[in-house]
Structure formats: structure tokens, C-alpha cells
Amino acid sequence: xxxxxxxxxxxxxxxxxxxxxxxxxxxxxxxxxxxxxxxxxxxxxxxxxxxxxxxxxxxxxxxxxxxxxxxxxxxxxxxxxxxxxxxxxxxxxxxxxxxxxxxxxxxxxxxxxxxxxxxxxxxxxxxxxxxxxxxxxxxxxxxxxxxxxxxxxx
Amino acid sequence: xxxxxxxxxxxxxxxxxxxxxxxxxxxxxxxxxxxxxxxxxxxxxxxxxxxxxxxxxxxxxxxxxxxxxxxxxxxxxxxxxxxxxxxxxxxxxxxxxxxxxxxxxxxxxxxxxxxxxxxxxxxxxxxxxxxxxxxxxxxxxxxxxxxxxxxxxx
DNA sequence: TACAATATTGTAATCATTACAAATAAAGAG
DNA sequence: CTCTTTATTTGTAATGATTACAATATTGTA
Ligand SMILES: [Mn+2]
Ligand SMILES: [Mn+2]
Ligand SMILES: [Zn+2]
Ligand SMILES: [Zn+2]
Numbered sequence: 001x002x003x004x005x006x007x008x009x010x011x012x013x014x015x016x017x018x019x020x021x022x023x024x025x026x027x028x029x030x031x032x033x034x035x036x037x038x039x040x041x042x043x044x045x046x047x048x049x050x051x052x053x054x055x056x057x058x059x060x061x062x063x064x065x066x067x068x069x070x071x072x073x074x075x076x077x078x079x080x081x082x083x084x085x086x087x088x089x090x091x092x093x094x095x096x097x098x099x100x101x102x103x104x105x106x107x108x109x110x111x112x113x114x115x116x117x118x119x120x121x122x123x124x125x126x127x128x129x130x131x132x133x134x135x136x137x138x139x140x141x142x143x144x145x146x147x148x149x150x151x152x153x154x
Numbered sequence: 155x156x157x158x159x160x161x162x163x164x165x166x167x168x169x170x171x172x173x174x175x176x177x178x179x180x181x182x183x184x185x186x187x188x189x190x191x192x193x194x195x196x197x198x199x200x201x202x203x204x205x206x207x208x209x210x211x212x213x214x215x216x217x218x219x220x221x222x223x224x225x226x227x228x229x230x231x232x233x234x235x236x237x238x239x240x241x242x243x244x245x246x247x248x249x250x251x252x253x254x255x256x257x258x259x260x261x262x263x264x265x266x267x268x269x270x271x272x273x274x275x276x277x278x279x280x281x282x283x284x285x286x287x288x289x290x291x292x293x294x295x296x297x298x299x300x301x302x303x304x305x306x307x308x
Numbered sequence: 309t310a311c312a313a314t315a316t317t318g319t320a321a322t323c324a325t326t327a328c329a330a331a332t333a334a335a336g337a338g
Numbered sequence: 339c340t341c342t343t344t345a346t347t348t349g350t351a352a353t354g355a356t357t358a359c360a361a362t363a364t365t366g367t368a
Contacts, residue, residue, distance in 0.1 A: 017365090019315065038355085053317045058356070060315095074280065076230040079355065092269055103268035112281075114257035115246055121283035126228065127266075129275035173334090173346065192324085207348045212325070233324065 029084035037079040074124035090125035096134035183238035189254040191233040228278035244279035250288035
């Protein structure tokens with residue numbers, strides 16, 4: 001079964017009418033698990049859907065959020081990012097390449113005594129810093145005597 | 155020693171010249187650990203500093219962030235919130251009263267194998283939902299047959 | 309086909325934040 | 339205490355992501 005079909009299925013399971021636009025937006029999110037922004041989704045789909053409006057992308061993502069098909073990524077850097085992976089997991093934001101990485105947070109299922117009796121509806125864990133790739137690239141620059149801002153501790 | 159004095163001391167320790175405005179903004183953050191926004195700080199200090207400009211509050215907070223005197227609160231709800239408590243801790247955002255609660259996250263000092271070799275500069279944990287008070291207030295409404303949106307699971 | 313409900317679109321408004329240049333205040337030299 | 343330089347503060351305008359809203363197009367149903 002291809003992605004378009006799984007998108008249709010997912011939409012129907014969640015009682016969303018599978019319009020062309022919705023199918024494509026969801027399929028894009030499923031095949032590009034890079035936590036895209038509205039702008040990214042819009043630009044990526046424009047060739048296929050030339051009449052697409054950015055408002056529709058906003059509307060559709062709001063709908064998906066309401067139906068819990070996608071989750072917002074808790075990385076507060078300019079635009080909002082969206083994630084079709086609705087499992088609880090953490091995100092690492094690299095401030096150099098601006099990529100967003102996933103990591104597991106199962107260990108986080110620990111007690112939070114201060115929140116006893118609170119109704120916890122969403123958990124959000126994000127770290128930020130410099131990813132491995134960007135550190136390596138920077139090391140080369142350092143060899144050439146360029147300096148690196150930022151430190152190891154947190 | 156009063157708050158103004160500790161603010162001055164803190165500024166000097168961090169090589170920030172202790173101007174009146176800076177002292178007041180820092181003192182406000184120290185005495186009001188409610189994670190205020192620029193707008194809140196501005197409105198609160200306006201009576202004491204009638205010439206205060208909102209731009210100055212923005213500038214000052216940027217300076218404090220750069221010097222690591224304050225941290226941004228990773229709650230992405232409209233405006234940015236600031237925290238003079240720079241220890242690592244988590245935040246709970248209540249979507250009803252919009253208050254932000256602190257909780258301890260020492261347990262989170264766990265391995266994240268996916269991030270091996272990454273330079274982690276900031277850790278951010280926030281949960282959201284409904285706080286204890288708001289749940290209680292709502293229970294009263296429920297008794298009067300008003301319904302409550304949202305559920306217990308996360 | 310005709311009608312009603314739903315989905316999409318384009319434009320304008322909102323609003324927090326940033327850019328920037330002018331005005332003010334403080335520091336330092338003589 | 340002046341003059342000069344530097345740092346701070348201020349007001350206004352620009353930016354940019356998001357939202358509001360009304361018009362248009364599409365779809366489902368009879
Ligand atoms: Mn993810
Ligand atoms: Mn806090
Ligand atoms: Zn990177
Ligand atoms: Zn509450």
C-alpha cells in the first residue's frame with residue numbers, strides 16, 4: 001500500500017473527509033518526517049497542487065491538530081513545526097543547521113509530585129544545541145583557527 | 155539586603171552596568187517568579203518608571219538572556235515568558251488559567267543515546283493541561299451540568 | 309439538475325517582535 | 339567644571355507568522 005492510500009485510510013479513520021489537499025498534506029508529513037513548517041509544506045506541494053493556498057495549509061493543519069493526527073513540535077524558533085509522529089518523544093533543535101532530531105523519552109515516565117492531581121494533556125521535551133554533524137564541520141574550521149561560540153555544559 | 159540591592163549585585167557580577175531600568179526589571183523578575191511576559195513587566199514597572207519604553211524591556215531581556223541571567227520559558231503560547239530561575243526545571247502550562255507552574259526534573263539526568271556526541275546547551279521540559287485549581291473549579295460546573303472538554307490521559 | 313453543506317482561496321487585519329535612528333544620560337579626559 | 343565619547347533609552351516604522359473573514363469552488367445528496 002502506497003503513502004497516498006495510507007493517508008486516505010488515516011483520514012477516514014479519523015472522520016476527516018479525504019480531499020485531495022488533505023491527502024497530499026498528510027502524505028507529505030508521513031513521508032517527510034523532518035517536522036516541516038507550513039511554508040515548507042506549502043512550497044513542497046505547490047508544483048503538484050498549483051491552486052494551493054497557504055491558508056488551506058494552515059486550516060488543514062489546524063484540523064489535523066484538533067483530530068490529533070499531528071502534534072506541534074515544541075521548538076519555539078520562528079515558525080511552528082508539525083510532526084505526524086504522535087508518539088511521545090523528545091526533540092533536539094540544532095541551532096547551526098536548524099534541523100530537528102527525535103529522541104526517545106520513555107524514561108521520562110517518572111513521577112512529578114508537584115503536579116499531583118493536575119490533568120496532563122501533553123508532554124513536551126526539547127533540547128537545543130549543536131548536532132554531531134555541525135560539531136564535526138566546526139572542528140575543521142577550528143583547525144583553521146576559526147573560533148566556536150558555545151560550550152559543552154548545559 | 156533588599157531585592158534592589160541583590161539585583162544590583164547580580165548585575166555587577168555579570169558585568170552589566172546597573173542602570174535604574176535594569177535594576178527594576180531584574181528585581182521584578184526576582185520578586186515575581188510567575189514567568190512574566192514583556193508586556194507584564196512593562197505594565198508593572200510603568201508606574202515607577204513613567205518614561206519606560208517597551209523596546210527597553212525587550213532590549214534588557216535580550217541582554218539578560220545573552221548574559222544568562224534569565225532563561226526563556228519553553229511554553230509556546232503567544233508571547234515569550236521569562237524566568238529568573240536559571241536552574242534546570244520543568245514548566246506546566248494550564249490552558250484554563252494560563253498560569254505556569256514549576257516542577258523538578260532532576261530525574262531527567264538520564265542518557266539519551268540518540269544524542270551521543272551532540273552539544274546540548276539547553277534542556278526544556280514542559281507539560282500542559284489543566285491545573286488542580288482549575289479542575290476543582292470545573293468540577294463545580296460539572297455538578298451544575300456544564301460539560302468539560304479535555305480528558306485525563308496524555 | 310438543483311440544493312445544501314463543506315472545502316478552498318485571496319485579501320486584509322492582527323500582534324508580538326525587531327530594526328533603526330534620534331534623543332538622553334553617563335563616563336572619561338583635560 | 340566643560341567637552342567629547344560611549345552607553346542607554348526611546349519612539350516609530352517595518353517585519354513576518356498567524357488569523358479572520360468573506361467570496362468562490364467543490365462535493366454529496368436528492
Ligand atoms: Mn518528532
Ligand atoms: Mn520556572
Ligand atoms: Zn546541526
Ligand atoms: Zn489553571
